[in-house]
Amino acid sequence: DAGVIQSPRHEVTEMGQEVTLRCKPISGHDYLFWYRQTMMRGLELLIYFNNNVPIDDSGMPEDRFSAKMPNASFSNLKIQPSEPRDSAVYFCASSPAGTPGNEQFFGPGTRLTVL
Amino acid sequence: LAKTTQPISMDSYEGQEVNITCSHNNIATNDYITWYQQFPSQGPRFIIQGYKTKVTNEVASLFIPADRKSSTLSLPRVSLSDTAVYYCLVAPMDSSYKLIFGSGTRLLVRP
Numbered sequence A: 001d002a003g004v005i006q007s008p009r010h011e012v013t014e015m016g017q018e019v020t021l022r023c024k025p026i027s028g029h030d031y032l033f034w035y036r037q038t039m040m041r042g043l044e045l046l047i048y049f050n051n052n053v054p055i056d057d058s059g060m061p062e063d064r065f066s067a068k069m070p071n072a073s074f075s076n077l078k079i080q081p082s083e084p085r086d087s088a089v090y091f092c093a094s095s096p097a098g099t100p101g102n103e104q105f106f107g108p109g110t111r112l113t114v115l
Numbered sequence B: 001l002a003k004t005t006q007p008i009s010m011d012s013y014e015g016q017e018v019n020i021t022c023s024h025n026n027i028a029t030n031d032y033i034t035w036y037q038q039f040p041s042q043g044p045r046f047i048i049q050g051y052k053t054k055v056t057n058e059v060a061s062l063f064i065p066a067d068r069k070s071s072t073l074s075l076p077r078v079s080l081s082d083t084a085v086y087y088c089l090v091a092p093m094d095s096s097y098k099l100i101f102g103s104g105t106r107l108l109v110r111p
Helices: none
Strands: A005-007 A010-013 A019-024 A031-038 A042-050 A053-056 A065-071 A074-079 A088-095 A110-114 B009-013 B018-023 B031-038 B045-050 B053-056 B061-064 B070-075 B084-092 B105-110
Touching (some): A010 A019, A019 A110, A042 A074, A053 A065, B045 B053, B045 B061, B045 B070, B070 B084
Parallel strands (some): B009 B105
Antiparallel strands (some): A005 A019, A019 A074, A031 A042, A031 A088, A042 A053, B031 B045, B053 B061, B061 B070, B084 B105
16 A cells, blocks of 8 residues: 555645645545644644544634545545645644554645745 | 653664654553654655554564553664654554654764
8 A cells, every 4th residue: 555645745825816725535544634744833733534424623724725635545624715824834644443543644744835 | 542751853773773752741542653764855754653561573573561661762783774754653542543743853863
């Protein structure tokens, strides 16, 4: 298995533009997570899905952020409009159903820079 | 979710054993203890998980005392490639999958 796949790996955009980050979880995994990592705030959970349904989006910073999971093989995280403070590394992770606190498999991340 | 406290950084030399201790005084009965490793420019990677006593795998050992208020990740004979950030997490056994990552311990292994 190729692991969790994220695209693009790097994104540079200007303030006000829409940004779309993409994730393909490991096949067969029921849970998908979106995290954001910055030096100041560390690694934060933004939202997670179970069987394509959003379960907890309390970490989503504001209405400019949205995430969807239209099917078991794909999720995207959109920021519209983007702001410089959104600059961070965004990670997607997936995990199989089973024992809670189960191992999460992280993707390589997307480094977003908003100018 | 139980809060965890671990050292901000540690230094070691190649070939030494490294022990990183994490404090989780408010751990609940149904909580597991999990450790992740993160290399620069990569996502975190699961290392080991345990509930009590000792767990060992090919990468590390995890020691958990009877009161479970702390845990120690032990890395035997570290190499330069073990330089990374190590996160201690406490995750409940119920249906919540919400992992809270703290600041982690930045381990630097010197030649």
